[in-house]
Amino acid sequence: MADAVKNQDYVDPRPPVVGPGLDFRSITQKIADIVLMRGFKKGWVFGFAIVFLGSIMLFNTIAYLVLKGVGIWGNNIPVGWAFDIINFVWWIGIGHAGTLISAILLLLRQSWRNSINRFAEAMTLFAVACAGMFPALHTGRPWVDYWLFPIPNTMQMWPNFRSPLMWDVFAVTTYFTVSLLFWFMGLIPDFASLRDTAKKKWQKILFGILAMGWRGDAKHWHRYETAYLLLAGLSTPLVLSVHSVVSFDFATGIVPGWHTTIFPPYFVAGAIYAGFAMVLTLAIPVRKYYHLEDFITLRHIRNCCKVMLATGLIVAYGYLMEQFFSWYSSSTYEMFMMKNRMFGPYGYMYWILILCNILIPQLLWWKKMRDNLAVIFIICMFINVGMWLERFVIIVMSLNRDFTPSAWYMYRPTIFDFTMFFGTVGFFLTCMFLFIRFVPMIPIFEMKTLLPEAQVDEKKVEDLENGKAPVGATPLPQFGD
């Protein structure tokens, strides 16, 4: 293998991760122009107007919710958790792809992560922000939400450290903080590029503050690389732990359909599955609109598809194991739960879920499908819907028919459940629109390291170290020249 790399004739059979014909200058220009351009593109304004309306819908719903209380939702007894927790888990799950791409793929030295990581990290941040709204508001009294944190207070009361709901608070806040730091750290060199490219004084000052005095010094780079690696190391366990803790909210309960040991891995796989689907849902249109085909190449999209295929199969295994467990447990309640799930009043949801999450994504086995952006986009939409349905199936369908038939009750969402959910989608997209317009969505400096000019030729380095000038090179300047 090592010989093959050194061999000049060796050609990587995979398409490159950065398009041809780019150089250091044009990369900066192409990415920075999106941020520094005067005025707005018409399409951007149009799209922004629509998603901003969604945000307004969200804010209005929240205002009404705080005024009237959670009774405006369809939640009831026994279905005490419904859209609020479904949406929370759905959004948190979506965030996971961002961290996986930025942290784990960095540690695994996957060069194809470099163009989509910033984008995916921003998606993580906004998704976690949307997710956080639901538990904060479902308490019904958001003004006493500080009770969730172990703050010394006038009640001399601490949260219950034995409760997974409390671990959840820690997991999600840690996740948000680390993701924010990671995202901002990665942006610093790019803010410096923007500062140096910008023409207007206020832009220079604004980006100058954000760049925190970055001068591209060797010392800066050394510290940056170390800190970035450390943060990646911190984030890596979070990819696995956050959704594991979220799954504990259910798995530690005794409700049939929740009380399963497979939940943590199955939730994590589902989260990455949903996250990559969302990355592609966003990346495919943005790539086309801003002509970023050279940065987000087909190879990136294909790789995302492969990750989806793999995690999708883990999720399918999870569904299968749930069936097996309920049969193997020989517990009346577990078996009834599974029967209710498949053939009960909400049974159709389960079959749509199987269709969206398991059957349709199998198309990705074909290379032709992995190259067809329209097909991929549609499959991703199916996965987005499927992953939402998965949480509906787990949460609502386990609660609405548990041990005692006299306690059974059907769940029906109200209009406010929907305005809240689609409102967060609008809010999420509003944030994405602002991010795309005002922050470099592709890491400029990381793209540059992918250029052929930036690659280190080991032979040349060796020659230089031995004092031999490379063939055809101008001799290095010496002191006193």
Next chain:
Amino acid sequence: MPQLFHRSTNTLARLSIVIGVLLAGLVLGLLLEANRTPFVTRAYVAREQPVQFSHKHHVGDDGIDCRYCHTTVETTATAGMPPTKTCMNCHSQLFANSPYLEIVRDSWRLDRPIKWTRVHDLPDFVYFNHSIHVNKGVGCSTCHGRVDLMPLMWNVASLQMEWCLECHRNPENFIRPKSKITEMVWPPKEPDPKEFPNGWNQAVDGPRLVREYKIQPKDVMISCSTCHR
């Protein structure tokens, strides 16, 4: 190109980290402490009442026992607000024509209760019971303060959970003999040598009474469902 920022910016940026952390800590601390101020708890703030009823006069000057008006304090959850009839026991004779008492007489004539302003208002999710406290040796003045010195009523306690827990964790520090429940001054400056031949020492007599009155162990006293059901 001139420098964008003056060289002092470096120092300012570094300082801002320290200042930011200190400021955040300060703001959080102030917010938490603000919850304990009378601005929130309304402790020591006298409330206006429809009738200028003075506990100072009735308790302090006249020496009427608390239970003469708050009749149910030993048997039920609420101490009981006296009906107008209780007022009229005396005031049909005393100050019978005083303009201050016009509202009381109106209430009596029209058979309509006086709308007193509640001073000690616990949240609805607390199931507070007066009788258990009074019957286990928690005196009136322990929570309500020197009522005999209040012209208009105010609360001396914050009524916050930390205040409840202070006693629920260590009842021996506050408990007194049941015979002295309505005593306004407790512990007594000079205990009656007939009643207390050894004097009154909270550190010794407190734990003794806790045993004698069979007050529940601490884990029961501070369990959530003791007060929140």
